[in-house]
C-alpha cells in the first residue's frame with residue numbers, strides 16, 4: 001500500500017493531507033476533510049450526487065482518485081454560499097421546490113453552475129441534456145428544470161443582488177400530527 | 180466500491196511515463212488518463228494492476244492542432260488535424276475547427292455519456308479502452324483516423340482499423356505503448372446516430388458515416404458501427420451501395436443493407452437487446468447517420 005502527501009485547495013482554503021493511492025476524491029473530501037456536501041449515491045459515476053468542481057469543471061468525484069487531484073482546486077457545494085447568502089442557483093432550487101430530500105441537490109447545483117457558465121440562457125431541452133448525469137429519485141425533474149431556468153434569469157439580472165423573489169427560508173414547520 | 184491497492188505514479192512527461200512503465204514491466208502497469216473506464220474496472224475487479232501511471236498532467240498530450248488556419252472558415256485543406264490523446268470530450272466540443280474538419284467526431288462526442296464524464300474522459304482513453312458500446316471507435320473508423328503511439332521501440336502509427344481490432348483481431352497497440360495523438364484527414368461531411376442505452380448511456384447501436392461528395396455523386400463513403408459486435412466494425416455493404424450513386428437517391432436503399440455483413444449469431448446479446456435486435460437496429464441508425472452527414476455538408 002502506498003500513501004501520498006497531497007495538497008488541495010478546497011473552497012479557496014489550502015489543505016494538506018495524506019491519502020492512499022486508491023482513495024477516491026469524494027471520500028477524501030467527506031471523511032478526511034469533513035466536506036459532506038458531495039454525496040455518495042452510486043459510487044460508480046452514474047448518479048452525479050458526488051459532483052464537485054475540479055479546476056473549474058463539474059466532475060464526478062467518485063471517479064477521480066484523490067491523488068489525481070493533487071495540486072488542484074476543488075469547489076464543493078459548501079463553497080457556493082456567501083456567508084448566510086445562498087448562491088442564486090441555490091436560492092432558485094429552494095424557491096422553485098427543485099428538491100425534496102436534497103440528496104441530489106449539491107450535484108445538481110454544481111452541474112447547473114457549469115452549464116450556466118458556458119450557456120447562460122439554456123432551453124429546457126438543453127437543461128435536461130446537461131443534467132443527464134444527475135439522477136433525482138424525488139422531484140420528477142420538472143421543478144429542477146424550473147429552478148435552473150429561474151437561476152439563469154436571476155444570474156442574468158445581476159449576480160449577488162437580492163432578487164425580488166429572494167427566498168425566505170421557512171424553518172418553523174408544524175410537527176406532523178399536531179395542529 | 181473501493182479500488183484495490185496499487186502504486187500510483189504521476190508522469191511528468193512522455194519519456195517519464197515510458198520509463199516508469201518499463202521499470203514496472205513485471206507489475207502489470209496501466210496507464211491512467213481520464214479514469215472513466217479504468218477506475219470503474221478497478222472498482223468492480225475487471226482490472227487489478229499493481230501500478231498506475233497517471234499521464235493526466237502531461238500538457239503536451241492535450242489539445243487540437245492543425246496545419247491550417249483554425250480561425251478561417253476555409254480550412255478544408257489537405258492538412259490533417261491532430262488531437263492529443265489527453266484531449267477531453269469537452270475540449271472536442273469546444274473546437275470549431277474540428278467541427279468543420281471532421282464533424283463525425285464532434286457529432287459522436289455530443290451524445291457521449293454526460294456533462295461530467297465529458298469533462299474528464301479523453302479521446303485517447305476512449306479509443307484504447309474501446310468498450311463495446313463506446314461512441315468514438317465508430318467515429319474514428321469513419322473518419323479514417325490514424326493513431327500515433329510511442330513505446331519501448333520508439334514511435335509508430337497505427338491505422339484506426341488495426342488499432343481497434345475492427346476485423347475481430349486483437350488491438351495492434353503493444354504492451355507499454357502510449358497513445359500520443361489521433362490524426363484525422365479533412366472530411367467535411369460526417370454524422371453519427373445512436374440508440375442510447377437508457378441506463379448506461381453507451382450505444383446499444385451507434386453508426387458513424389463520412390461521405391465524400393463530388394457534384395451530387397458519392398465518390399467515397401466510410402460507414403462504421405459500434406455496439407453491435409464486441410469491437411467497432413465497418414459496414415462495407417452500405418459503403419458499396421453508396422459509392423457512385425446520387426446523394427439524394429442512395430441513402431435509404433444503402434442503409435437497408437447495414438445488417439448484411441453481420442451475422443446476428445455473432446452480435447452482442449444481453450439482457451437489454453438480443454443480437455438479432457441489434458442487427459435490426461443498424462439500418463435505422465445508418466439511415467440517420469447518413470442523413471446527419473448530409474446536413475452538415477456545407
Ligand SMILES: Cc1cc2nc3c(=O)[nH]c(=O)nc-3n(C[C@H](O)[C@H](O)[C@H](O)COP(=O)(O)OP(=O)(O)OC[C@H]3O[C@@H](n4cnc5c(N)ncnc54)[C@H](O)[C@@H]3O)c2cc1C
Nearest residue numbers: 210212213214215216217292300301304305313314358380
Ligand atoms: C457512467 C459512464 C458512462 C459512459 N458512457 C459512455 C458513452 O456513452 N460513450 C462512450 O464512448 N464512452 C462512455 N463512457 C466511457 C468514457 O468515455 C471513458 O472516459 C473512456 O472510455 C475512457 O477514457 P479515459 O480517458 O477515461 O481513460 P481511462 O479510464 O483512464 O483509460 C482507459 C484505458 O485506456 C488506457 N489508456 C488511456 N489513455 C491511454 C493512452 N494515452 N495511451 C495508452 N493507453 C491509454 C488505460 O490504460 C485503460 O486501459 C462512460 C463511462 C462511464 C463511467
Ligand code: FES
Nearest residue numbers: 041042043048062
Ligand atoms: S456517487 Fe459518484 S456518480 Fe454516483
Ligand code: FES
Nearest residue numbers: 100102136137138
Ligand atoms: S431531491 Fe431527493 S434525490 Fe433529488
